[in-house]
Amino acid sequence: MTSAASPGSGSQSQTLSRGIQALELLAEAETPLSIAELSVGLGVHRSIAYRILRTLEAHSLVMRDDAGRVSAAPGLAALARGVSRDLQSASLPELTVLANELAMTAFIAVWDQHDCVTLVTVEPRHSRTALVQRPGTRHSFTAGAPGIAIQSAVSEEHWNRLAPGQPYREEAKLARQRGYATSHSEVIEGVGSVAVPVQVPGQLPASLSVVYFGPGKDDAGIGARLIESVRQIEAQLH
Template identity: 80%
Template sequence: MTPPEPTGAGSQSQTLSRGIRALELLAEAENPLSIAELSEGLGVHRSIAYRILRTLESHSLVMRDDAGRVSAAPGLAALARGVSRDLQSAALPELSILANELSMTAFVAVWDRQNCVTLMTVEPTHSRTALIQRPGTRHSFTAGAPGIAIQSAMTEDQWDRLAPGQKYRSESRTARERGYAVSHNEVIEGVSAVAAPVTASGQLPAAVSVVYFGSGKDEDAMGLRLAETARRIEAALR
């Protein structure tokens, strides 16, 4: 699927924007936030932050503990299930096989304008040392194998049009030729990744990937295995 054309800031709802930003702050936080922390992060008075919170609470998107600290609520999980639903359904069994075969965390990342965002992730069943990759994790296309793989599925002209200001990496040309991408120490120091693009009609540009500590793995074999997984996911989406 060709990504939607980028849109300008234009006329936006400030209240809606603040509510969405509040959810982003909660998703990024390692621990629940106080009202004071939330208002500071939003750059608004506590009374405004409180009104935003009450609205989000009414939709089960946030919740407060006994101390009044705020965290994301289960309603967000229900919303997340609807994001690229078919892709998630097609990818889950393949990710489970891949994660346990390689003893690495396997995940699908999707295109999100300026960022590459983890849509879903599966950790190996019998490995306690696998690197954790959380859904919703995002990073710029300037770093990481998943972003390189997604770029490799687009022409440079497409990329320049759809992601203005973001460089088309030379590694993406190499990834297009061999069918997979590799990165080391780009998103997190000491962490490597291998990824292959997933392209299917009606779906956001995506990549299937694994992440692991260190280097020295047989990346060619891993890349070919990931490319095979990507083709299986694409076949399930037809």
């Protein structure tokens, strides 16, 4: 759970920071939160949590149900549409085709400071066993195919300048050679992933990924299929 910023945290706006933390808490929560739960998560008195809530409500970023419990509101979706808008527009048709063709959840992950973050995701229409991959989900560069694929899009020397202190994985070197990355049981036991880097003009690289349960998948075949989709996406971005 996200912790509240300390009062002396540099030159940051504490009020703004708490508002953003409230949105992060609501985005991570499986169910709507009460004011009491929100105040505990923020580490502030209920009266302060309530003022933050009222401000976010005024901007349609949160909403309350009949019981007064708080959840994220559609206004957040409007903000999210502006994030890497071209990449979202170019990738959504390919994600939809891939998800239904492979019966796997397909998603785009983008570089965000020390992690990569799911930008947009599509689940297969007729599969009850597909993994749920929510937009906003964070992936460490130390585990999982999305981060390996993003690493593989830059040289080790360039990576060390972009992300000092974060190791350049051996798996990224292999992915750089074959064009796709794989991981198995690194993030969740029994879950595999295949990912391919996406070059976005003027931005840090992203990755196109699919995730699946269990062993025995044709990762090489999946990787080749993802490479085809990435070529289509990149053609629209250039």
